[in-house]
Amino acid sequence: MYFVDLHTHTKFSDGQPDYKEVINRAKEIGLKCVAITDHFDPYDPKDEVRNISEKDLIEFLKNAKSYGYSISQPVLCGIETCTDFNGNIRVSDKVFNTCDLIITSGHYVEYEGEIKKGEYFNDFYWESYKEKIINMGSGQGDIIGHPEGYLPIESMIIPNTTTYEQRKEICKLISERYFDENFINQLTKALIKNDKAYELHCATETPRISIIQSLMKKNVRLSVGTDAHVLQMVGRVNWALDILKKNNYKNLFDYLKLI
Ligand SMILES: [Zn+2]
Numbered sequence: 297m298y299f300v301d302l303h304t305h306t307k308f309s310d311g312q313p314d315y316k317e318v319i320n321r322a323k324e325i326g327l328k329c330v331a332i333t334d335h336f337d338p339y340d341p342k343d344e345v346r347n348i349s350e351k352d353l354i355e356f357l358k359n360a361k362s363y364g365y366s367i368s369q370p371v372l373c374g375i376e377t378c379t380d381f382n383g384n385i386r387v388s389d390k391v392f393n394t395c396d397l398i399i400t401s402g403h404y405v406e407y408e409g410e411i412k413k414g415e416y417f418n419d420f421y422w423e424s425y426k427e428k429i430i431n432m433g434s435g436q437g438d439i440i441g442h443p444e445g446y447l448p449i450e451s452m453i454i455p456n457t458t459t460y461e462q463r464k465e466i467c468k469l470i471s472e473r474y475f476d477e478n479f480i481n482q483l484t485k486a487l488i489k490n491d492k493a494y495e496l497h498c499a500t501e502t503p504r505i506s507i508i509q510s511l512m513k514k515n516v517r518l519s520v521g522t523d524a525h526v527l528q529m530v531g532r533v534n535w536a537l538d539i540l541k542k543n544n545y546k547n548l549f550d551y552l553k554l555i
């Protein structure tokens with residue numbers, strides 16, 4: 297069975313547990329592979345992400361990898377990063393080559409127009425987001441992270457007025473309104489051509505089932521990740537596994553080739 301978690305965070309970036317705890321947990325629950333994919337993005341708007349040094353990252357990845365070996369738990373060490381508008385990853389060759397896998401996620405959009413607080417349906421903004429995600433689909437990296445979850449809505453939110461659940465609902469409404477068939481078709485084409493995987497994002501249970509079915513119909517490669525930031529979430533992939541099993545779907549991200 298494909299019992300893997302290919303998207304987790306540790307306290308190296310914005311997660312709570314350290315890498316040993318995540319890897320121990322993976323072993324304890326029998327994960328065939330766990331990927332440690334902390335944020336690394338020299339252009340991230342958040343200081344704590346942008347200020348991580350390359351040297352620290354490389355040392356961290358090597359330590360996590362060798363700890364995995366030492367307890368015989370398959371571990372992939374990589375990063376989650378946002379690209380530029382054209383889908384280019386902006387890390388050095390050294391970082392790129394040290395990573396077993398790279399998740400590219402649309403954490404922000406290069407958008408110069410006006411954004412009004414409290415207005416989530418900004419057509420131009422979401423058109424830019426979609427264009428960027430399609431570019432990411434044909435750009436570097438192995439997996440496209442949460443294209444329908446954790447959407448970049450921070451600039452639209454009135455601070456301290458929404459709960460996590462409400463933001464999740466806002467993302468769902470945005471997905472329904474903007475991420476239409478035409479967008480999915482274009483993204484699908486890019487991903488297939490590039491052999492890049494689309495992530496089933498367990499933290500937000502996205503994308504929508506109809507989208508997963510459409511991805512499966514076109515035989516797009518899928519990846520499974522929790523995006524765990526706390527230890528208890530590591531390996532909680534039932535939502536995705538149930539869907540894969542029900543549909544007997546086999547075109548999954550091939551972690552074995554990277555171990
Ligand atoms: Zn992310």
Ligand SMILES: [Zn+2]
Pocket residue numbers: 303305376523
């Ligand atoms: Zn993440």
